[in-house]
Amino acid sequence: MDTSTATSLWDELTGSQPDPDLWVVVATLAAAAAVVVPHSVWRIARNTITIAHEGGHGLVALLTGRRLTGIRLHSDTSGLTVSRGKPHGLGMILTAAAGYTAPPLLGLGGAALLGAGRITLLLWVATAMLIAMLVMIRNAYGVLTVFLTGGLFLLVSWLAGPQVQAAFAYAVVWFLLLGGVRPAFELQAKRSRGGAGDSDADQLARLTHLPAGVWLFLFHTVSLCSLIGGGRWLLGV
Template sequence: MDATNAADLWDRVTGAQPDPTTWLVVSTGVIAFAVVVFRTAWRIARNAITIAHEGGHAVVAVLSGRRLDGIRLHSDTSGLTVSRGKPTGLGMILTAASGYTAPSLLGLGGAWLLAANHITLLLWGTTALLAAMLVMIRNAYGVLTVVISGAAFFLVSWLTGPDVQAGFAYAVVWFLLLGGVRPAFELQRKRRHGGAYDSDPDQLARLTGIPAGAWLLLFHVVSLCSLLAGGRWLLGL
């Protein structure tokens, strides 16, 4: 690739795209809400939340100096991220706390990019993150899920026009913001019925001495605040 083509590609990725219509922004939000609310659709789409959840664990583990061994994504939408390092301390606490907050914070970051009309940058940036995550996947289902997700982002960004790209990007960000709220409530319900004894809040309680319920409350606060702030950005309020 010569310098001119590289510059053109860079301008295409980082440049601003036209404002989408209000109809598109609202309709993609309604579609994302329906996917989160209806059980059958959620059971399938929740894989995307799991990718973000485990990706959050992985990124924070690496940033905090831990050694990332691998990530597994399962067909029941559960996942596991394994890292090595000091079993206590700030790095381990941040790693454990990053999973349930990651989808909402990614959605918030995506809403900020869309508010600045950086639709292509969001699509390509997500593709790059999924490609980096793929290297650390350690099971076949996880590879399949990440490859399909990454291919969807790449193909939409490369082959479709501005309207399709905008619709796809807004639907994804709405889904992260709305879908990021539900897992903490699901976990709370499981704990109320005596399940999920080794969940992230339980690990955090053992690490910090702060009750698991307080960590669940933090996850609720982060996801709901991200939804409110991200929603305002997406709607141009």
């Protein structure tokens, strides 16, 4: 790769791209809602939210000095992130809290980038994160899921035109914002029926001696505030 090509790629990566028309933003919102709301479609699409959920656990584990040993993604849309370190303390608390908050916060960060016109940067950052996560996957289904998701981002980043890239990026961010809200309500419903006794909220309750309901409230607050704030950025209001 010569210097001019590298410079061109760098300029494209760090530069801004034109905002799509408002109808594109609204259409991608409707498309994301059509994926998140119907249960039959959500059962499949939730795998992507699980990638973000477990990726959040893994990233925060590394940032807090824990040793990340592996991530597993399962076909029932559950997942497991294993890290080594002290079984208590701030690092463990932050790691446990990162799962349900990761998808909406990623959506909020993506909305901030799109609001600044950084469509290409968002696609490349997302691709890099998926490639990095792929290294830590420890089961075949997880490898397949992350590989296909990362491959889709890579194809759009390299081969699609600017309008397609913009529509794809907005659809992904809307999906993270909307899809980040539903899991906390699902967890609350399971706990009300006496299930999910070893959920992130229950683990946090044992770690902090605060009721699991407090952590559920945190998950709801982060997801709903991210949706409101990110939605304002995407809609330009």
